[in-house]
Amino acid sequence: MNLDLTGKRALVCGSSQGIGRAAAMELALLGASITLVARNEESLKAVVEHLPADDTESHHYLITDFNYPEQLKMVLDDYLKDHAIDILINNTGGPAAGKAIDAKIEEFTKAFISHLICNQILVQAVTPAMKRQGFGRIINIISTSVKTPLAGLGVSNTIRGAVASWAKTLATELAPFGITVNNVLPGFTMTARLESLINSRAENEDLNYEQIKQQMIESIPAKRIGEAEEVAAAIAFLASPAAAYINGINLPVDGGRTPSL
Numbered sequence: 001m002n003l004d005l006t007g008k009r010a011l012v013c014g015s016s017q018g019i020g021r022a023a024a025m026e027l028a029l030l031g032a033s034i035t036l037v038a039r040n041e042e043s044l045k046a047v048v049e050h051l052p053a054d055d056t057e058s059h060h061y062l063i064t065d066f067n068y069p070e071q072l073k074m075v076l077d078d079y080l081k082d083h084a085i086d087i088l089i090n091n092t093g094g095p096a097a098g099k100a101i102d103a104k105i106e107e108f109t110k111a112f113i114s115h116l117i118c119n120q121i122l123v124q125a126v127t128p129a130m131k132r133q134g135f136g137r138i139i140n141i142i143s144t145s146v147k148t149p150l151a152g153l154g155v156s157n158t159i160r161g162a163v164a165s166w167a168k169t170l171a172t173e174l175a176p177f178g179i180t181v182n183n184v185l186p187g188f189t190m191t192a193r194l195e196s197l198i199n200s201r202a203e204n205e206d207l208n209y210e211q212i213k214q215q216m217i218e219s220i221p222a223k224r225i226g227e228a229e230e231v232a233a234a235i236a237f238l239a240s241p242a243a244a245y246i247n248g249i250n251l252p253v254d255g256g257r258t259p260s261l
């Protein structure tokens, strides 16, 4: 099986921590050069220093905030003058928890911008070079809520569905150019995002952190919370040459938790 990413460059968004950081690590282990993207420069520097590399110059980072799509566009336009991207990992922080009925209009707009609009800017920026190369991988980190909406994540459920539909449409449009577009759907994965969701549920349900965590574990057939590295392994496989004929899928990495097919 060909998992070799030597000579490829991966732009990995939301990679200063969590699933994005783990994905950057896996892709680098398969030989890719990495361009990290996030807001926190100190964290990005620390990740770059820990990425495996034969050549110390091979990994880079870009600082930008997905709440400001024009800023993202400027940063990309500048960087892509000298760099071609073979693999794009679309990923950013999840929307705040809460019921859909209570959400303010601005919360939907903010999530739509930072997830869908920024993904679109990224895809439009990187696909011309992918088309010329006849190779491209676009992998969107979404959520199992694409298959089954999750209680207490109203804005997230709504926007994730839009991103999944956008991605499926693009998969068909870009397939003739050797570009695949797939979605990875993490289940409960131990990162800062999950810790904040557990804390938010604990507050709302008048329980403590450990009680909520235990409830989550009970809901997972595998009876444990996943690790970021386990989601990253799925991302790295989909990015590899071996996955060339897998296109337009939603892949849950959730210990069997999603009840739908």
Ligand SMILES: NC(=O)c1ccc[n+]([C@@H]2O[C@H](COP(=O)([O-])OP(=O)(O)OC[C@H]3O[C@@H](n4cnc5c(N)ncnc54)[C@H](OP(=O)(O)O)[C@@H]3O)[C@@H](O)[C@H]2O)c1
Pocket: 013, 014, 015, 016, 017, 018, 019, 020, 037, 038, 039, 040, 041, 043, 064, 065, 066, 067, 091, 092, 093, 094, 095, 114, 141, 142, 143, 144, 185, 186, 187, 188, 189, 190, 191, 192, 193, 194
């Ligand atoms: N962990 C789970 O259990 C789980 C389950 C289902 C879905 N997901 C989804 O998977 C994605 C990744 O999750 P995670 O657990 O790895 O999250 P995380 O630990 O919160 O990491 C989010 C990453 O996105 C970056 N980011 C956040 N806001 C940004 C912004 N405005 N502009 C640019 N970068 C931004 C963060 O870096 P900076 O702060 O440095 O910008 C960080 O690197 C999220 O969409 C999450 O909702 C996670």
